[in-house]
Amino acid sequence: MISFAEVPIGSGGLPTCAQCCSASSGLALGPRSPDDITRDLQAISESWDLGQSGPGPNCSFIGFEPFAHRQLPALIGTAVSLGYERIRLRTDAGALTRPGNAEGILGAGVHHLEVVVLAADDAHDRLTARSGLFKAAEEGCAAFLSAAGAEGVSVAVSAYVPVCRHSVACLPLAAAAVARLGAASMLVDASGLPGTAENRTHLIAALDTATTNRVAATVTGWGRPLPPPWSRGVWQPPQGLL
Numbered sequence: 151m152i153s154f155a156e157v158p159i160g161s162g163g164l165p166t167c168a169q170c171c172s173a174s175s176g177l178a179l180g181p182r183s184p185d186d187i188t189r190d191l192q193a194i195s196e197s198w199d200l201g202q203s204g205p206g207p208n209c210s211f212i213g214f215e216p217f218a219h220r221q222l223p224a225l226i227g228t229a230v231s232l233g234y235e236r237i238r239l240r241t242d243a244g245a246l247t248r249p250g251n252a253e254g255i256l257g258a259g260v261h262h263l264e265v266v267v268l269a270a271d272d273a274h275d276r277l278t279a280r281s282g283l284f285k286a287a288e289e290g291c292a293a294f295l296s297a298a299g300a301e302g303v304s305v306a307v308s309a310y311v312p313v314c315r316h317s318v319a320c321l322p323l324a325a326a327a328v329a330r331l332g333a334a335s336m337l338v339d340a341s342g343l344p345g346t347a348e349n350r351t352h353l354i355a356a357l358d359t360a361t362t363n364r365v366a367a368t369v370t371g372w373g374r375p376l377p378p379p380w381s382r383g384v385w386q387p388p389q390g391l392l
Contacts (some may be wrong), residue, residue, distance in 0.1 A: 153203050154238055154262075155194045159187055159225065160214025165242050165266040167314050168279035170342070181214055184221045188228050195232045208236035210264065217245035226258045238262035240310055242283060243331075246290030252297035261305045263294060267336075268312065269320035270327035277317050284327070291331045309336040309365075311356075318349050321356035329363035336360055341371025350376070 162179030191209060198207040209229055216222050216239045229237050239255070243265045246252045265287055268277045274284040291307055298305040309328040313321060321338070328336045338356060343349050353369055354376060360367035369376060 152205055152208065152236070154208045154210040154236065155198075155203075155206075156212045157187060157190050157194070157209050158182060158213035159211045159216060159219055163215030163218045164213070164240065165268055165274070165278045165280065165283060166312065167268065167277050167316050169277075169316050170314050181219045181221075184224060184228075187225055191225075191229055191232055191234070195234065205235060207232075207234050208238070209234050210238040210240060210262075212240045215245075216241055217251070223254075223258060226255070226260060230259045236262055238264055240264040240266060241290075242266055242287060243290030243294070244283065244286035246293045247286055252290075252293045253301070256294075256297055256301060256303055256305070261298070261303060263291070263305070263307045264310050264337075265291060265307065265328075265331055265333065266312070267309045267324050267328055267331070268317050270323040270330075273320050273323065274327070277320070288331060291333075295332050307331060307333045309333045310339065311336055312339045312342070313353075314342045315344060315349075318343060318352045321352045322359040325356045325359040325365065325367065326363055328360065329365050333365060335366040335368070338367065338369045339371050340369055343372070345373055350374070 160181035194209065195207050200206070211225065219225070226237060237260045239260055239262070241263060243263065267287070268274050271284050275281050294305065295307065309331065311321070311324055311328070317324075325336065338353065340349075340353060353372065357367050357369070357376065
């Protein structure tokens with residue numbers, strides 16, 4: 151089991167539900183200082199336990215759009231110098247459409263992307279109130295995978311799917327969209343979702359859709375167990391995809 155320690159590099163900039171955001175306006179947004187992030191990276195590296203956390207250390211930069219952080223190259227360099235084996239960026243992936251960005255992060259040592267997905271196509275754009283965002287994510291992921299293929303580098307793409315009451319009905323289509331991005335896995339964050347029977351149905355439908363599209367899906371933040379896909383009579387991915 152390969153795990154990643156989450157390192158907040160700020161707050162804001164990542165795709166989120168615009169309606170939920172308006173209800174929580176007033177929160178401090180912006181990047182964290184490189185010094186604070188470096189201290190976090192050092193502490194995680196020094197305390198990494200192979201027996202408990204597996205191979206590593208590994209880190210995931212979260213909380214703020216990494217390509218909007220002016221010190222991103224330096225932060226990646228710091229992680230590399232501290233011996234991090236895997237560095238993952240949680241991102242909207244749009245910046246990877248710009249020439250040189252995909253090749254740049256590959257060369258810097260980032261071989262893992264975690265793309266934030268709320269829904270598919272226009273629904274993703276409407277929920278985030280950012281026109282063209284999903285198309286940019288598709289093109290950004292394609293650029294990343296193409297650059298990796300050209301350089302002979304092994305990479306991984308996954309998806310982070312924060313779900314709320316405004317987006318829960320879009321979950322099954324979001325799972326199919328994740329497969330289109332080239333992602334092998336998705337993490338559905340249901341911590342902001344009311345625990346109703348209807349919402350449980352949407353979650354199960356999303357897991358089924360992910361599984362039939364050969365995407366390994368996990369739900370976090372949901373307080374009740376969900377039946378595994380193979381107990382519902384749908385295709386189960388081979389062990390190597392889990």
